[in-house]
Amino acid sequence: MFIDQGRLSLGSKGISMDDSGGNLGDVNWNKVPNRVKKYLQKGTRLPPSERKELVRFIVDECIYDNKPYPRTSQLRIVAAKAVSKYPKSLLDVCDGDTVGTGYDSLLNQLVNRVDNISRPKSQVSLKVHVQLKDGKQFKRKLMDSYGCARWQPDGLPEGQTEATQKDIMEKLQDKFTKNENGDDVETDMMLTYATQRRHINSRDHLLSDTLVKWPYLFQEQFLILHCNYLLDFNIMEKMKMAYANKVPKLLRYFEDQPKEVVKEIELAKKKREDNTPEIIGLLTCLGAYFEEEIEQVILTMPTDQVKYLAYNLHCFCEYNIITKFY
Incomplete structure (x- = not known):
């Protein structure tokens, strides 16, 4: 895999990495949190939690000293510079080939982060x-x-x-x-x-x-x-509808993939005599499909703590992940 450190394609224009958006793209990488820095220095892919932390860090770097929130066009330059500096950790690749511009996923995360922190406290855009x-x-x-x-x-x-x-x-x-x-x-x-x-x-x-x-x-x-x-709606009813409409489709799709997780789900369903393994099993399927460490998604803990946190995990994982496949 090769990436030109001096230029990274910005859409179809191929904007130079030296193009200014002020000094917006000049992130102080020496301040990167240590648990993120170790992955960047080793040139290894960032786990989801560390990648989110990096996104927060970059956005904070962009808006210091009460600067206005950066526009997408400015964040595009920031994302391109970041990926150019650490391609092994951040470049969008699939089977060794660069996907799209190479920084689309990082750009999307930066834009979403800016959107989240810039949301008005009052409902002016309702x-x-x-x-x-x-x-x-x-x-x-x-x-x-x-x-x-x-x-x-x-x-x-x-x-x-x-x-x-x-x-x-x-x-x-x-x-x-x-x-x-x-x-x-x-x-x-x-x-x-x-x-x-x-x-x-x-x-x-x-x-x-x-x-x-x-x-x-x-x-x-x-x-x-x-x-x-x-x-302003019943979230449990919405989740049940999402489960009924989307999970079976996703599991049918994964049946055609060379993964062992679906077989394990079926065995667990027979053992328990219900369909509850499909919930956690889908998360496992998604992790296997996207080659992510499932430990970053599912927290394991002693049984006596599970009852206290189980619903919190179930609600946020199922609502934030499953309902996105609408």
């Missing part, structure tokens, strides 16, 4: 979705381009202040330690929805902080409640 019901048109609630009906509410519920929201949050934390799951917990979770979203949407939030501040969000009942309100 659109009305019109659907047919019983032969008549009706209007659904406003949704943004990502399909969220309540990405970030503008204010707090009537009668609520920052102080009362903090009190309710601390009360919920105390109830969680006492293993309480009554109706009042559901009421308080809905009452603090706007504050939860503000925490989740903050640029530098950590999942570990969310687990401490809003532990009920990691329980099935309240995660579903939150998602239903965010998206």
